[in-house]
Amino acid sequence: MRAEGQANIERIEASLALVRKFLDWDRALRRLDELNARVEDPTLWDDPRNAEAVMRERRRLEAAVGTVNEISQEMADAVEFVEMGEAEGDDTIVSEGLSSLEALAERADKDKVQALLAGEADGNDAYLEVHAGAGGTESQDWAEMLQRMYTRWAERHGYKVDLVDYHSGEQAGIKSCTLLIKGENAYGYAKTESGVHRLVRISPYDSSARRHTSFSSVWVYPVIDDDIDVEINPADLKIDTYRASGAGGQHVNTTDSAVRITHQPTGIVVASQNDRSQHKNRATAMNMLKARLYEKELAEREAAASGEYAAKTEIGWGHQIRSYVLQPYQQVKDLRTGVVSTNPTDVLDGALDPFMAAALSQRVTGETVEVEDDD
Structure with missing residues (x-):
């Protein structure tokens, strides 16, 4: 496997590991089985409010588990495709497989954030x-x-x-x-x-x-x-x-x-x-x-x-989560995660997703x- 392919595999695996840890994977699978069984129970809708809560939890958990399984399978398919191309000496197949891994790594980063929004009140206003x-x-x-x-x-x-x-x-x-x-x-x-936000x-x-x-x-x-x-x-x-x-x-x-x-x-x-x-x-x-x-x-x-x-x-020194420096240089730095942007204008115009994801x-x-x- 070429270096760029291996790097993307590691990105994907890191995203999947994070989601599995967040979900407590084995517990999540057991809970999903329980919820699927409850959905099959014809008496579920005797209590509409409880039924809606069950369906809401099931949808969130099913989406998160499904995303992990789908990305895992697509990564395995792409790796197999690259290895087949390498074995046959076909650079076109290898290139296509590596492109698939790169696109999958990007998707895994985005889907990871969605999966992490499965907390008790995360879906709320x-x-x-x-x-x-x-x-x-x-x-x-x-x-x-x-x-x-x-x-x-x-x-x-x-x-x-x-x-x-x-x-x-x-x-x-x-x-x-x-x-x-x-x-x-x-x-x-x-x-x-x-938290506290600091402007310089x-x-x-x-x-x-x-x-x-x-x-x-x-x-x-x-x-x-x-x-x-x-x-x-x-x-x-x-x-x-x-x-x-x-x-x-x-x-x-x-x-x-x-x-x-x-x-x-x-x-x-x-x-x-x-x-x-x-x-x-x-x-x-x-x-x-x-x-x-x-x-x-x-x-x-x-x-x-x-x-x-x-x-x-x-609200003062020592308690800030993020620093926004406009002079003498341009930089926004998150003091919890280390994420940095050199475009404060864009951040102050609402470009906060990288900070939130981290x-x-x-x-x-x-x-x-x-x-x-x-x-």
């Missing part, structure tokens, strides 16, 4: 919050840049984006915002973006044109449906109303329609001002709170399984990358 860190206008401008970046990323995927909550900065930018991203696997992809640039707000470092945090959690029951004690809630401060609309700043809910045991705060009705904003905020509490439970379960816990931390893979392998984050 997502709430994405952006909060400016300390630093006034600089950080608030950076927070607005992040809001635009995630909106553009969502649009690239054909997702719909609603602005649920918005607090503008004093001079420019935003203090915070909450986006509702609607689309298949929106949470599965976006969940890897939670020559400030447009500094008359001396000095270099500034700004921080903003991103927090992502899944939208949950009625099938997921989250109990909340009303006595644990502090509910405030205030006037909306959105980017526009006739109802903005005219009535106390916006609602903020604080869950006092955890300190979680959610807010909604997207609707004219205080009642509807309250319902939206309660759904957001349930989603945040559910995401917290998911994170704790994942942490217990991996033996580590990454809590939400102060972060999803890292969640399975548990491997950390030592990255020097020089300015």
Whole structure:
């Protein structure tokens, strides 16, 4: 086997191994057999809600297992084709086989990411919050840049984006915002973006044109449906109303329609001002709170399984997941996975998929990358 062929075989095998590890392969096969048996049970649809959950799990698991088996078989066929060409001294056959392996390696990389989106809530819509860190206008401008970046990323995927909550900065930018991203696997992809994001640039707000470092945090959690029951004690809630401060609309700043809910045991705060009705904003905020509490439970379960816990931390030095450098050079570097882009303009316009794919893979392998984050 030629070197380029062997390299692609190793890429394919690495992708398949990652998916098998993520699925817990033997358990996944047993579970798929169980689900197939339940689908054959004529009493399944006596409980429509449970039946839909069974069918949803079966589809996801069947797709992931089927992808691994299909790619494995196609790789074996391509390897056999190359070996046959080598044995016969036919360079045309060898070239075709090597091209097939290269195309299959590309497909395996893409299908791997899809297979990794088989978590409990990965298929759901997502709430994405952006909060400016300390630093006034600089950080608030950076927070607005992040809001635009995630909106553009969502649009690239054909997702719909609603602005649920918005607090503008004093001079420019935003203090915070909450986006509702609607689309298949929106949470599965976006969940890897939670953390602190750092910007290094020559400030447009500094008359001396000095270099500034700004921080903003991103927090992502899944939208949950009625099938997921989250109990909340009303006595644990502090509910405030205030006037909306959105980017526009006739109802903005005219009535106390916006609602903020604080869950006092955890300190979680959610807010909604997207609707004219205080009642509807309250319902939206309660759904957001349930989603945040559910995401917290998911994170704790994942942490217990991996033996580590990454809590939400102060927005500042030492806690960032990604660094965006615009001056004195152009680079975006993920400090968890080591993925680098030398085109910040493209990244800030929503080109986030390579960062998300690497972060999803890292969640399975548990491997950390030592990255020097020089300015």
